[in-house]
Amino acid sequence: MPIAGQDKRMADTERHPFLHGLSKHRGAPPTVVVIFGASGDLCARKLMPAIYNLGVDGLLPADFYLLGFGRKEIPDEEFRAHTAAAIKEFSRRELTEDVWSRLKARTFYVSGGYDEPAAFDRLAARIAGLEKGIGQELQTLFYISTPPSVFAPILANLGTSGLAARYVRKPNQSKVIIEKPFGRDLPSARALNHQMTSVFEEPQVYRIDHYLGKETVQDLLVQRFANAIFEPLWNRNYVDHVQITVAEEVGVGTRAGYYEQSGCLRDMIQNHAMQLLALTAMEAPVNLSAESIRDEKVKLLKAIQPFKLEGPNADLARAQYSEGFIGGQPASGYMQEKDISPTSSTESYAALRFNINNWRWHGVPFYLRSGKRMARRVSEIAIRFKGAPGALFAGSDKFALANNTLAFQIQPDEGMSLVLNAKIPGLETRTQPVKMNFKYSTTFGSNTAEAYERLVLDAMVGDSTLFIRGDETESSWALVTPILEYWKSKGRDGLDDYPVGSWGPKNSDALLVANGHVWREP
Ligand code: NDP
Numbered sequence: 001m002p003i004a005g006q007d008k009r010m011a012d013t014e015r016h017p018f019l020h021g022l023s024k025h026r027g028a029p030p031t032v033v034v035i036f037g038a039s040g041d042l043c044a045r046k047l048m049p050a051i052y053n054l055g056v057d058g059l060l061p062a063d064f065y066l067l068g069f070g071r072k073e074i075p076d077e078e079f080r081a082h083t084a085a086a087i088k089e090f091s092r093r094e095l096t097e098d099v100w101s102r103l104k105a106r107t108f109y110v111s112g113g114y115d116e117p118a119a120f121d122r123l124a125a126r127i128a129g130l131e132k133g134i135g136q137e138l139q140t141l142f143y144i145s146t147p148p149s150v151f152a153p154i155l156a157n158l159g160t161s162g163l164a165a166r167y168v169r170k171p172n173q174s175k176v177i178i179e180k181p182f183g184r185d186l187p188s189a190r191a192l193n194h195q196m197t198s199v200f201e202e203p204q205v206y207r208i209d210h211y212l213g214k215e216t217v218q219d220l221l222v223q224r225f226a227n228a229i230f231e232p233l234w235n236r237n238y239v240d241h242v243q244i245t246v247a248e249e250v251g252v253g254t255r256a257g258y259y260e261q262s263g264c265l266r267d268m269i270q271n272h273a274m275q276l277l278a279l280t281a282m283e284a285p286v287n288l289s290a291e292s293i294r295d296e297k298v299k300l301l302k303a304i305q306p307f308k309l310e311g312p313n314a315d316l317a318r319a320q321y322s323e324g325f326i327g328g329q330p331a332s333g334y335m336q337e338k339d340i341s342p343t344s345s346t347e348s349y350a351a352l353r354f355n356i357n358n359w360r361w362h363g364v365p366f367y368l369r370s371g372k373r374m375a376r377r378v379s380e381i382a383i384r385f386k387g388a389p390g391a392l393f394a395g396s397d398k399f400a401l402a403n404n405t406l407a408f409q410i411q412p413d414e415g416m417s418l419v420l421n422a423k424i425p426g427l428e429t430r431t432q433p434v435k436m437n438f439k440y441s442t443t444f445g446s447n448t449a450e451a452y453e454r455l456v457l458d459a460m461v462g463d464s465t466l467f468i469r470g471d472e473t474e475s476s477w478a479l480v481t482p483i484l485e486y487w488k489s490k491g492r493d494g495l496d497d498y499p500v501g502s503w504g505p506k507n508s509d510a511l512l513v514a515n516g517h518v519w520r521e522p
Protein backbone atom coordinates (compact mmCIF):
# COMPACT_ATOMS: atom_id res chain seq x y z
CA MET A 1 0.00 0.00 0.00
CA PRO A 2 1.61 3.34 -1.00
CA ILE A 3 2.43 5.84 1.71
CA ALA A 4 0.40 9.05 1.33
CA GLY A 5 3.49 11.33 1.41
CA GLN A 6 5.17 9.34 -1.33
CA ASP A 7 2.10 9.59 -3.53
CA LYS A 8 2.06 13.35 -3.13
CA ARG A 9 5.78 13.72 -3.93
CA MET A 10 5.34 11.63 -7.04
CA ALA A 11 2.33 13.68 -8.12
CA ASP A 12 4.25 16.97 -7.64
CA THR A 13 7.16 15.74 -9.70
CA GLU A 14 4.84 14.68 -12.49
CA ARG A 15 3.20 18.10 -12.57
CA HIS A 16 6.55 19.97 -12.56
CA PRO A 17 8.95 17.53 -14.15
CA PHE A 18 11.89 19.92 -14.35
CA LEU A 19 11.30 22.00 -11.25
CA HIS A 20 13.04 25.02 -12.79
CA GLY A 21 11.05 27.61 -10.82
CA LEU A 22 13.02 29.14 -7.95
CA SER A 23 11.58 29.67 -4.51
CA LYS A 24 10.86 33.20 -3.32
CA HIS A 25 13.83 33.41 -0.92
CA ARG A 26 16.15 33.52 -3.96
CA GLY A 27 15.30 37.22 -4.35
CA ALA A 28 18.30 39.52 -3.77
CA PRO A 29 17.99 42.97 -2.17
CA PRO A 30 18.94 46.11 -4.16
CA THR A 31 22.60 45.47 -4.96
CA VAL A 32 25.68 46.96 -6.51
CA VAL A 33 28.30 44.43 -7.63
CA VAL A 34 31.78 45.99 -7.73
CA ILE A 35 34.30 43.94 -9.73
CA PHE A 36 38.00 44.61 -9.09
CA GLY A 37 39.95 43.51 -12.17
CA ALA A 38 36.92 44.04 -14.42
CA SER A 39 39.04 44.36 -17.58
CA GLY A 40 40.39 40.83 -17.04
CA ASP A 41 39.89 37.40 -18.52
CA LEU A 42 37.71 35.87 -15.79
CA CYS A 43 35.35 38.81 -15.80
CA ALA A 44 34.85 38.61 -19.58
CA ARG A 45 34.55 34.83 -19.82
CA LYS A 46 32.56 34.08 -16.67
CA LEU A 47 31.37 36.99 -14.55
CA MET A 48 29.72 39.23 -17.13
CA PRO A 49 27.92 36.30 -18.82
CA ALA A 50 26.80 35.06 -15.38
CA ILE A 51 25.33 38.43 -14.41
CA TYR A 52 23.66 38.77 -17.80
CA ASN A 53 22.07 35.31 -17.54
CA LEU A 54 20.78 36.09 -14.05
CA GLY A 55 19.18 39.13 -15.69
CA VAL A 56 17.61 36.96 -18.41
CA ASP A 57 16.15 34.72 -15.70
CA GLY A 58 14.71 37.70 -13.83
CA LEU A 59 16.97 37.00 -10.84
CA LEU A 60 18.64 40.40 -10.57
CA PRO A 61 16.93 42.82 -8.21
CA ALA A 62 15.09 45.72 -9.84
CA ASP A 63 17.74 48.04 -8.40
CA PHE A 64 20.87 46.30 -9.63
CA TYR A 65 24.12 48.07 -10.59
CA LEU A 66 27.44 46.82 -11.94
CA LEU A 67 30.60 48.81 -11.24
CA GLY A 68 33.85 47.78 -12.88
CA PHE A 69 37.07 48.90 -11.19
CA GLY A 70 40.63 48.83 -12.56
CA ARG A 71 43.79 50.75 -13.22
CA LYS A 72 43.14 51.76 -16.82
CA GLU A 73 41.13 54.88 -17.68
CA ILE A 74 37.99 53.36 -19.15
CA PRO A 75 34.94 55.56 -19.84
CA ASP A 76 31.56 54.03 -18.90
CA GLU A 77 30.59 53.72 -22.60
CA GLU A 78 33.75 51.77 -23.43
CA PHE A 79 33.24 49.44 -20.47
CA ARG A 80 29.66 48.84 -21.60
CA ALA A 81 30.84 47.98 -25.11
CA HIS A 82 33.45 45.60 -23.65
CA THR A 83 30.77 43.99 -21.46
CA ALA A 84 28.39 43.52 -24.40
CA ALA A 85 31.18 41.98 -26.50
CA ALA A 86 32.09 39.58 -23.66
CA ILE A 87 28.47 38.49 -23.27
CA LYS A 88 28.12 37.98 -27.03
CA GLU A 89 31.21 35.82 -27.11
CA PHE A 90 30.91 33.82 -23.91
CA SER A 91 27.30 33.74 -22.70
CA ARG A 92 25.36 30.48 -22.98
CA ARG A 93 22.43 32.57 -24.23
CA GLU A 94 22.34 35.26 -26.88
CA LEU A 95 22.53 38.92 -25.96
CA THR A 96 19.03 40.35 -26.37
CA GLU A 97 18.36 44.06 -26.55
CA ASP A 98 15.59 43.81 -23.98
CA VAL A 99 17.76 42.55 -21.09
CA TRP A 100 20.96 44.25 -22.21
CA SER A 101 19.47 47.74 -22.47
CA ARG A 102 18.39 47.51 -18.82
CA LEU A 103 21.75 46.20 -17.65
CA LYS A 104 23.72 48.60 -19.81
CA ALA A 105 22.08 51.64 -18.23
CA ARG A 106 23.22 50.35 -14.83
CA THR A 107 26.83 49.55 -15.77
CA PHE A 108 29.65 51.97 -14.83
CA TYR A 109 33.41 52.02 -14.43
CA VAL A 110 35.65 53.56 -11.77
CA SER A 111 39.33 53.94 -12.64
CA GLY A 112 42.07 53.85 -10.04
CA GLY A 113 44.89 51.93 -8.46
CA TYR A 114 44.18 49.02 -6.14
CA ASP A 115 46.61 50.58 -3.67
CA GLU A 116 45.31 54.14 -4.10
CA PRO A 117 43.15 55.23 -1.15
CA ALA A 118 41.67 58.15 -3.13
CA ALA A 119 40.35 55.70 -5.75
CA PHE A 120 38.37 53.90 -3.04
CA ASP A 121 36.97 57.24 -1.87
CA ARG A 122 35.83 57.83 -5.48
CA LEU A 123 34.28 54.37 -5.49
CA ALA A 124 32.46 55.09 -2.22
CA ALA A 125 31.22 58.40 -3.66
CA ARG A 126 29.97 56.62 -6.81
CA ILE A 127 28.03 54.10 -4.70
CA ALA A 128 26.63 56.89 -2.55
CA GLY A 129 25.55 58.69 -5.76
CA LEU A 130 23.67 55.59 -6.95
CA GLU A 131 21.98 55.26 -3.56
CA LYS A 132 20.98 58.90 -3.62
CA GLY A 133 19.52 58.47 -7.11
CA ILE A 134 17.17 55.68 -5.97
CA GLY A 135 16.60 56.97 -2.45
CA GLN A 136 17.69 53.77 -0.70
CA GLU A 137 20.79 51.90 0.42
CA LEU A 138 22.38 49.24 -1.75
CA GLN A 139 23.92 45.99 -0.66
CA THR A 140 27.53 46.11 -1.93
CA LEU A 141 29.05 42.90 -3.23
CA PHE A 142 32.78 43.32 -3.90
CA TYR A 143 34.21 40.74 -6.29
CA ILE A 144 38.03 40.52 -6.15
CA SER A 145 38.93 39.18 -9.58
CA THR A 146 42.55 40.29 -9.82
CA PRO A 147 45.82 38.39 -9.55
CA PRO A 148 46.52 37.54 -5.89
CA SER A 149 49.38 40.05 -5.70
CA VAL A 150 46.79 42.81 -5.24
CA PHE A 151 44.36 41.03 -2.88
CA ALA A 152 46.11 42.65 0.11
CA PRO A 153 45.95 46.33 -1.01
CA ILE A 154 42.34 45.92 -2.13
CA LEU A 155 41.33 44.51 1.26
CA ALA A 156 43.31 47.18 3.09
CA ASN A 157 41.59 49.94 1.11
CA LEU A 158 38.14 48.40 1.54
CA GLY A 159 38.89 48.59 5.25
CA THR A 160 40.26 52.12 5.50
CA SER A 161 37.71 53.63 3.09
CA GLY A 162 34.89 52.33 5.30
CA LEU A 163 33.39 50.37 2.38
CA ALA A 164 33.84 47.02 4.14
CA ALA A 165 32.26 48.35 7.32
CA ARG A 166 28.95 49.08 5.64
CA TYR A 167 27.70 45.82 7.20
CA VAL A 168 27.89 47.47 10.61
CA ARG A 169 24.86 49.48 9.69
CA LYS A 170 22.90 46.50 8.41
CA PRO A 171 24.00 42.86 8.72
CA ASN A 172 25.13 41.41 5.40
CA GLN A 173 24.92 44.72 3.64
CA SER A 174 28.49 44.46 2.43
CA LYS A 175 30.10 41.24 1.22
CA VAL A 176 33.23 40.16 -0.57
CA ILE A 177 33.80 37.34 -3.03
CA ILE A 178 37.46 36.46 -3.37
CA GLU A 179 38.86 34.42 -6.24
CA LYS A 180 41.33 31.60 -6.01
CA PRO A 181 44.16 31.03 -5.32
CA PHE A 182 43.43 31.65 -1.66
CA GLY A 183 47.06 31.64 -0.52
CA ARG A 184 49.85 29.46 -1.89
CA ASP A 185 50.55 27.40 1.25
CA LEU A 186 49.36 27.19 4.85
CA PRO A 187 51.17 30.27 6.22
CA SER A 188 50.03 32.52 3.35
CA ALA A 189 46.44 31.22 3.55
CA ARG A 190 46.44 31.94 7.29
CA ALA A 191 47.81 35.43 6.70
CA LEU A 192 45.14 36.12 4.05
CA ASN A 193 42.40 34.79 6.34
CA HIS A 194 43.72 37.04 9.06
CA GLN A 195 43.63 40.07 6.79
CA MET A 196 40.17 39.22 5.44
CA THR A 197 38.67 38.83 8.87
CA SER A 198 40.28 41.97 10.21
CA VAL A 199 38.46 43.90 7.47
CA PHE A 200 35.27 41.81 7.09
CA GLU A 201 33.42 39.46 9.44
CA GLU A 202 33.65 35.80 8.36
CA PRO A 203 29.93 35.67 7.32
CA GLN A 204 30.63 38.48 4.85
CA VAL A 205 33.43 36.52 3.16
CA TYR A 206 32.72 34.30 0.13
CA ARG A 207 35.82 32.31 -0.91
CA ILE A 208 34.98 30.95 -4.31
CA ASP A 209 35.65 27.49 -5.69
CA HIS A 210 33.74 27.33 -8.93
CA TYR A 211 33.54 23.52 -8.81
CA LEU A 212 31.00 23.88 -5.99
CA GLY A 213 28.76 25.79 -8.40
CA LYS A 214 28.65 22.93 -10.89
CA GLU A 215 25.25 21.22 -11.01
CA THR A 216 26.63 17.72 -10.66
CA VAL A 217 28.74 18.65 -7.65
CA GLN A 218 25.66 19.99 -5.87
CA ASP A 219 23.79 16.86 -6.93
CA LEU A 220 26.30 14.73 -5.02
CA LEU A 221 24.69 15.78 -1.74
CA VAL A 222 21.24 15.04 -3.11
CA GLN A 223 22.25 11.63 -4.43
CA ARG A 224 23.97 10.70 -1.20
CA PHE A 225 21.40 11.94 1.27
CA ALA A 226 18.06 11.92 -0.56
CA ASN A 227 18.32 8.27 -1.62
CA ALA A 228 18.07 5.59 1.02
CA ILE A 229 19.89 2.91 -0.99
CA PHE A 230 23.40 4.39 -0.90
CA GLU A 231 24.03 5.17 2.76
CA PRO A 232 24.13 1.55 4.03
CA LEU A 233 26.83 0.76 1.44
CA TRP A 234 28.84 3.98 1.76
CA ASN A 235 31.57 2.73 4.09
CA ARG A 236 34.55 0.45 4.60
CA ASN A 237 32.34 -2.68 4.71
CA TYR A 238 31.26 -2.37 1.08
CA VAL A 239 33.52 0.13 -0.66
CA ASP A 240 36.79 -1.23 -2.01
CA HIS A 241 38.25 2.11 -3.05
CA VAL A 242 37.34 5.48 -4.58
CA GLN A 243 38.90 7.18 -7.61
CA ILE A 244 38.52 10.88 -8.31
CA THR A 245 39.71 12.16 -11.67
CA VAL A 246 39.83 15.79 -12.82
CA ALA A 247 41.43 15.53 -16.25
CA GLU A 248 41.86 18.42 -18.66
CA GLU A 249 42.61 18.40 -22.35
CA VAL A 250 43.95 21.95 -22.39
CA GLY A 251 47.58 22.66 -21.65
CA VAL A 252 49.17 25.58 -19.87
CA GLY A 253 48.42 27.77 -22.91
CA THR A 254 49.26 31.43 -22.32
CA ARG A 255 49.11 31.14 -18.52
CA ALA A 256 52.73 30.15 -17.87
CA GLY A 257 53.28 33.26 -15.70
CA TYR A 258 50.65 32.03 -13.27
CA TYR A 259 51.02 28.28 -13.71
CA GLU A 260 54.78 28.11 -13.22
CA GLN A 261 54.24 29.56 -9.72
CA SER A 262 51.32 27.25 -9.06
CA GLY A 263 51.40 23.75 -10.57
CA CYS A 264 48.64 21.17 -10.46
CA LEU A 265 48.63 20.58 -6.71
CA ARG A 266 47.89 24.23 -5.95
CA ASP A 267 45.81 24.93 -9.06
CA MET A 268 43.42 21.96 -9.00
CA ILE A 269 43.97 19.56 -6.11
CA GLN A 270 44.12 21.74 -2.99
CA ASN A 271 40.76 23.27 -3.98
CA HIS A 272 38.56 21.67 -6.66
CA ALA A 273 39.57 18.03 -6.32
CA MET A 274 39.67 18.06 -2.51
CA GLN A 275 36.21 19.61 -2.44
CA LEU A 276 34.96 16.66 -4.50
CA LEU A 277 36.63 14.30 -2.07
CA ALA A 278 35.15 16.05 0.98
CA LEU A 279 31.61 15.96 -0.43
CA THR A 280 31.99 12.29 -1.35
CA ALA A 281 33.36 11.15 2.00
CA MET A 282 31.88 13.48 4.63
CA GLU A 283 29.18 12.46 7.12
CA ALA A 284 25.57 13.60 6.66
CA PRO A 285 25.21 17.20 7.87
CA VAL A 286 22.58 17.81 10.55
CA ASN A 287 20.75 20.12 8.13
CA LEU A 288 21.38 21.95 4.85
CA SER A 289 22.70 25.15 6.40
CA ALA A 290 26.05 26.46 5.19
CA GLU A 291 27.62 25.96 8.61
CA SER A 292 26.44 22.36 9.01
CA ILE A 293 27.73 21.32 5.59
CA ARG A 294 31.03 23.12 6.03
CA ASP A 295 31.46 21.64 9.54
CA GLU A 296 31.25 18.16 8.03
CA LYS A 297 33.73 18.97 5.26
CA VAL A 298 36.22 20.31 7.81
CA LYS A 299 35.80 17.21 10.01
CA LEU A 300 36.51 15.02 7.01
CA LEU A 301 39.60 17.00 5.98
CA LYS A 302 40.90 16.73 9.52
CA ALA A 303 40.52 12.93 9.44
CA ILE A 304 42.86 12.59 6.45
CA GLN A 305 46.20 11.13 7.52
CA PRO A 306 49.38 13.00 6.63
CA PHE A 307 50.78 11.76 3.32
CA LYS A 308 53.84 9.50 3.15
CA LEU A 309 56.21 11.63 1.12
CA GLU A 310 58.85 9.12 0.06
CA GLY A 311 59.85 5.48 -0.04
CA PRO A 312 58.10 2.57 -1.72
CA ASN A 313 54.81 3.42 0.03
CA ALA A 314 54.79 7.11 -0.88
CA ASP A 315 51.29 8.48 -1.39
CA LEU A 316 52.17 10.91 -4.20
CA ALA A 317 53.18 11.18 -7.81
CA ARG A 318 53.87 14.15 -10.08
CA ALA A 319 54.74 14.61 -13.73
CA GLN A 320 54.91 16.98 -16.70
CA TYR A 321 53.41 16.29 -20.11
CA SER A 322 55.79 15.44 -22.92
CA GLU A 323 55.26 15.77 -26.68
CA GLY A 324 52.43 13.73 -28.12
CA PHE A 325 49.19 13.92 -30.06
CA ILE A 326 45.85 15.30 -29.08
CA GLY A 327 42.84 14.98 -31.38
CA GLY A 328 45.23 13.61 -34.01
CA GLN A 329 47.33 16.79 -33.91
CA PRO A 330 50.91 16.97 -32.63
CA ALA A 331 51.26 18.94 -29.41
CA SER A 332 54.34 20.14 -27.59
CA GLY A 333 55.43 19.07 -24.14
CA TYR A 334 55.24 21.25 -21.02
CA MET A 335 58.92 22.24 -21.22
CA GLN A 336 58.46 23.49 -24.79
CA GLU A 337 55.45 25.70 -23.96
CA LYS A 338 55.81 29.48 -24.11
CA ASP A 339 57.50 31.15 -21.12
CA ILE A 340 58.34 27.94 -19.25
CA SER A 341 61.64 28.02 -17.38
CA PRO A 342 64.27 25.61 -18.85
CA THR A 343 64.71 24.18 -15.35
CA SER A 344 61.01 24.11 -14.46
CA SER A 345 59.96 21.45 -11.97
CA THR A 346 56.30 22.57 -12.00
CA GLU A 347 53.98 19.57 -12.16
CA SER A 348 51.20 19.58 -14.75
CA TYR A 349 49.89 16.33 -13.25
CA ALA A 350 49.58 15.18 -9.67
CA ALA A 351 48.10 12.10 -8.04
CA LEU A 352 47.61 11.39 -4.35
CA ARG A 353 46.49 8.44 -2.26
CA PHE A 354 44.37 9.53 0.71
CA ASN A 355 43.84 7.46 3.82
CA ILE A 356 40.92 8.69 5.87
CA ASN A 357 41.27 7.71 9.45
CA ASN A 358 37.70 7.63 10.68
CA TRP A 359 35.12 4.99 11.55
CA ARG A 360 33.51 5.03 8.11
CA TRP A 361 36.55 4.92 5.86
CA HIS A 362 39.36 3.24 7.78
CA GLY A 363 41.34 1.10 5.31
CA VAL A 364 39.60 2.38 2.14
CA PRO A 365 42.04 4.13 -0.22
CA PHE A 366 40.86 7.27 -2.00
CA TYR A 367 42.91 7.98 -5.14
CA LEU A 368 42.82 11.42 -6.65
CA ARG A 369 44.46 12.62 -9.87
CA SER A 370 44.41 15.73 -11.98
CA GLY A 371 46.40 16.82 -14.98
CA LYS A 372 46.56 19.00 -18.03
CA ARG A 373 46.86 17.69 -21.60
CA MET A 374 45.34 14.33 -20.71
CA ALA A 375 43.41 12.07 -23.08
CA ARG A 376 40.20 14.06 -22.73
CA ARG A 377 38.42 16.54 -20.50
CA VAL A 378 36.57 14.56 -17.88
CA SER A 379 35.89 14.89 -14.17
CA GLU A 380 34.37 11.98 -12.33
CA ILE A 381 34.07 10.33 -8.94
CA ALA A 382 34.02 6.54 -9.08
CA ILE A 383 33.05 4.41 -6.08
CA ARG A 384 34.20 0.85 -6.62
CA PHE A 385 32.45 -1.65 -4.40
CA LYS A 386 33.83 -4.93 -3.14
CA GLY A 387 33.16 -8.01 -5.27
CA ALA A 388 30.16 -10.28 -4.68
CA PRO A 389 31.02 -13.55 -2.90
CA GLY A 390 32.13 -15.97 -5.62
CA ALA A 391 30.12 -18.97 -4.44
CA LEU A 392 27.67 -19.09 -7.34
CA PHE A 393 29.28 -17.40 -10.31
CA ALA A 394 32.87 -18.46 -10.21
CA GLY A 395 35.27 -20.96 -11.67
CA SER A 396 34.11 -20.72 -15.28
CA ASP A 397 34.98 -18.48 -18.20
CA LYS A 398 31.23 -18.21 -18.86
CA PHE A 399 31.06 -15.77 -15.96
CA ALA A 400 32.65 -12.46 -16.80
CA LEU A 401 32.11 -10.35 -13.69
CA ALA A 402 33.09 -6.84 -12.63
CA ASN A 403 32.97 -5.14 -9.28
CA ASN A 404 29.96 -2.83 -9.04
CA THR A 405 31.09 0.72 -9.71
CA LEU A 406 29.01 3.83 -9.19
CA ALA A 407 30.43 6.79 -11.13
CA PHE A 408 29.35 10.41 -10.95
CA GLN A 409 30.26 12.21 -14.17
CA ILE A 410 30.86 15.79 -13.07
CA GLN A 411 31.68 17.01 -16.60
CA PRO A 412 31.39 17.17 -19.52
CA ASP A 413 28.81 14.44 -20.04
CA GLU A 414 27.01 15.07 -16.75
CA GLY A 415 25.33 12.03 -15.26
CA MET A 416 25.70 8.87 -13.23
CA SER A 417 26.40 5.28 -14.16
CA LEU A 418 26.32 2.01 -12.30
CA VAL A 419 28.14 -1.10 -13.46
CA LEU A 420 26.18 -4.29 -12.70
CA ASN A 421 26.60 -7.89 -13.76
CA ALA A 422 23.84 -9.31 -15.98
CA LYS A 423 22.94 -12.53 -17.73
CA ILE A 424 23.61 -12.50 -21.45
CA PRO A 425 20.35 -13.53 -23.18
CA GLY A 426 20.63 -17.08 -24.44
CA LEU A 427 20.07 -20.72 -23.69
CA GLU A 428 22.78 -21.06 -21.09
CA THR A 429 23.85 -18.85 -18.18
CA ARG A 430 26.65 -16.54 -19.15
CA THR A 431 27.31 -13.19 -17.53
CA GLN A 432 28.70 -9.86 -18.57
CA PRO A 433 29.07 -6.48 -16.87
CA VAL A 434 26.53 -3.88 -18.10
CA LYS A 435 26.19 -0.18 -17.44
CA MET A 436 23.08 1.65 -16.25
CA ASN A 437 23.27 5.29 -17.30
CA PHE A 438 21.51 8.48 -16.22
CA LYS A 439 22.26 11.57 -18.33
CA TYR A 440 21.39 15.07 -17.17
CA SER A 441 20.94 16.31 -20.73
CA THR A 442 18.36 13.63 -21.54
CA THR A 443 16.26 14.26 -18.44
CA PHE A 444 16.74 17.97 -17.79
CA GLY A 445 17.93 19.45 -21.11
CA SER A 446 21.44 20.74 -21.69
CA ASN A 447 21.32 24.54 -21.35
CA THR A 448 21.63 24.66 -17.56
CA ALA A 449 23.04 27.54 -15.51
CA GLU A 450 26.80 27.88 -15.31
CA ALA A 451 28.61 27.59 -11.98
CA TYR A 452 29.26 31.33 -11.73
CA GLU A 453 25.55 32.15 -12.13
CA ARG A 454 24.65 30.08 -9.12
CA LEU A 455 27.58 31.40 -7.08
CA VAL A 456 27.00 35.10 -7.81
CA LEU A 457 23.30 34.69 -7.01
CA ASP A 458 24.05 32.82 -3.78
CA ALA A 459 26.41 35.57 -2.64
CA MET A 460 23.81 38.23 -3.45
CA VAL A 461 21.14 36.45 -1.40
CA GLY A 462 23.60 35.63 1.40
CA ASP A 463 23.90 31.86 1.07
CA SER A 464 27.49 30.75 1.68
CA THR A 465 26.89 26.98 1.45
CA LEU A 466 28.81 26.68 -1.82
CA PHE A 467 31.75 28.82 -0.65
CA ILE A 468 34.78 27.80 1.35
CA ARG A 469 35.03 28.75 5.02
CA GLY A 470 38.32 30.05 6.42
CA ASP A 471 39.09 26.96 8.53
CA GLU A 472 38.25 24.73 5.58
CA THR A 473 40.82 26.32 3.31
CA GLU A 474 43.42 26.13 6.09
CA SER A 475 42.66 22.42 6.63
CA SER A 476 43.28 21.59 2.99
CA TRP A 477 46.44 23.73 2.83
CA ALA A 478 47.67 21.99 5.98
CA LEU A 479 47.47 18.69 4.10
CA VAL A 480 49.20 19.74 0.89
CA THR A 481 51.84 22.14 2.24
CA PRO A 482 54.27 19.37 3.32
CA ILE A 483 54.02 17.95 -0.22
CA LEU A 484 54.76 21.35 -1.77
CA GLU A 485 57.81 21.75 0.46
CA TYR A 486 59.00 18.23 -0.26
CA TRP A 487 58.65 18.61 -4.03
CA LYS A 488 60.40 21.96 -3.90
CA SER A 489 63.33 20.38 -2.07
CA LYS A 490 63.58 17.65 -4.74
CA GLY A 491 63.62 19.91 -7.82
CA ARG A 492 63.13 17.69 -10.89
CA ASP A 493 64.08 14.56 -8.96
CA GLY A 494 61.20 12.06 -9.14
CA LEU A 495 59.29 14.18 -11.66
CA ASP A 496 57.91 11.72 -14.25
CA ASP A 497 56.43 12.51 -17.67
CA TYR A 498 53.40 11.40 -19.67
CA PRO A 499 52.71 11.90 -23.35
CA VAL A 500 50.16 14.54 -24.28
CA GLY A 501 46.83 12.78 -24.86
CA SER A 502 47.50 9.93 -22.41
CA TRP A 503 45.93 9.09 -19.05
CA GLY A 504 49.00 10.04 -17.05
CA PRO A 505 52.45 8.88 -15.96
CA LYS A 506 53.66 5.45 -14.84
CA ASN A 507 54.63 6.64 -11.36
CA SER A 508 50.98 7.34 -10.61
CA ASP A 509 49.99 3.77 -11.58
CA ALA A 510 52.35 2.63 -8.83
CA LEU A 511 50.16 4.32 -6.20
CA LEU A 512 47.37 1.86 -6.99
CA VAL A 513 49.33 -1.26 -7.83
CA ALA A 514 50.41 -1.69 -4.21
CA ASN A 515 46.73 -2.35 -3.37
CA GLY A 516 46.01 -4.38 -6.51
CA HIS A 517 44.09 -1.53 -8.12
CA VAL A 518 44.34 0.22 -11.51
CA TRP A 519 43.18 3.61 -12.72
CA ARG A 520 39.88 3.46 -14.60
CA GLU A 521 39.61 4.88 -18.05
CA PRO A 522 36.71 7.27 -17.51
P1 NDP B 1 43.91 38.74 -15.26
O1 NDP B 1 45.36 38.45 -15.35
O2 NDP B 1 43.12 38.85 -16.52
O3 NDP B 1 43.77 40.06 -14.37
C1 NDP B 1 42.54 40.69 -14.08
C2 NDP B 1 42.77 42.19 -14.03
O4 NDP B 1 43.58 42.49 -12.91
C3 NDP B 1 43.51 42.74 -15.23
O5 NDP B 1 42.64 43.00 -16.30
C4 NDP B 1 44.14 43.97 -14.66
O6 NDP B 1 43.17 45.01 -14.64
C5 NDP B 1 44.43 43.59 -13.24
N1 NDP B 1 45.82 43.13 -13.10
C6 NDP B 1 46.46 42.18 -13.80
N2 NDP B 1 47.73 42.03 -13.39
C7 NDP B 1 47.90 42.91 -12.40
C8 NDP B 1 48.98 43.23 -11.56
N3 NDP B 1 50.15 42.59 -11.65
N4 NDP B 1 48.81 44.18 -10.64
C9 NDP B 1 47.66 44.82 -10.53
N5 NDP B 1 46.57 44.55 -11.31
C10 NDP B 1 46.69 43.60 -12.22
O7 NDP B 1 43.27 37.64 -14.30
P2 NDP B 1 42.02 36.73 -14.54
O8 NDP B 1 40.85 37.58 -14.90
O9 NDP B 1 42.39 35.59 -15.39
O10 NDP B 1 41.80 36.11 -13.08
C11 NDP B 1 41.36 36.90 -12.01
C12 NDP B 1 41.36 36.05 -10.75
O11 NDP B 1 40.51 34.93 -10.94
C13 NDP B 1 42.72 35.49 -10.39
O12 NDP B 1 42.85 35.45 -8.99
C14 NDP B 1 42.68 34.08 -10.96
O13 NDP B 1 43.53 33.21 -10.25
C15 NDP B 1 41.22 33.72 -10.74
N6 NDP B 1 40.73 32.70 -11.66
C16 NDP B 1 40.78 32.92 -13.00
C17 NDP B 1 40.31 31.96 -13.87
C18 NDP B 1 40.31 32.19 -15.35
O14 NDP B 1 39.84 31.29 -16.06
N7 NDP B 1 40.78 33.33 -15.84
C19 NDP B 1 39.74 30.67 -13.39
C20 NDP B 1 39.69 30.58 -11.96
C21 NDP B 1 40.17 31.57 -11.15
P3 NDP B 1 43.57 46.55 -14.79
O15 NDP B 1 44.87 46.62 -15.53
O16 NDP B 1 42.42 47.11 -15.55
O17 NDP B 1 43.68 47.05 -13.40
Ligand code: BG6
Binds near residue numbers: 248267
Ligand atom coordinates in the same frame (compact mmCIF):
# COMPACT_ATOMS: atom_id res chain seq x y z
C1 BG6 C 1 40.78 26.75 -12.72
C2 BG6 C 1 42.23 26.46 -12.95
O1 BG6 C 1 40.53 26.94 -11.36
O2 BG6 C 1 40.01 25.62 -13.16
C3 BG6 C 1 42.51 26.16 -14.42
O3 BG6 C 1 42.99 27.61 -12.58
C4 BG6 C 1 41.61 25.04 -14.89
O4 BG6 C 1 43.87 25.79 -14.61
C5 BG6 C 1 40.16 25.33 -14.54
O5 BG6 C 1 41.77 24.91 -16.30
C6 BG6 C 1 39.28 24.13 -14.85
O6 BG6 C 1 37.94 24.48 -14.67
P1 BG6 C 1 36.79 23.71 -15.45
O7 BG6 C 1 35.53 24.29 -14.90
O8 BG6 C 1 37.00 23.98 -16.91
O9 BG6 C 1 36.98 22.25 -15.14
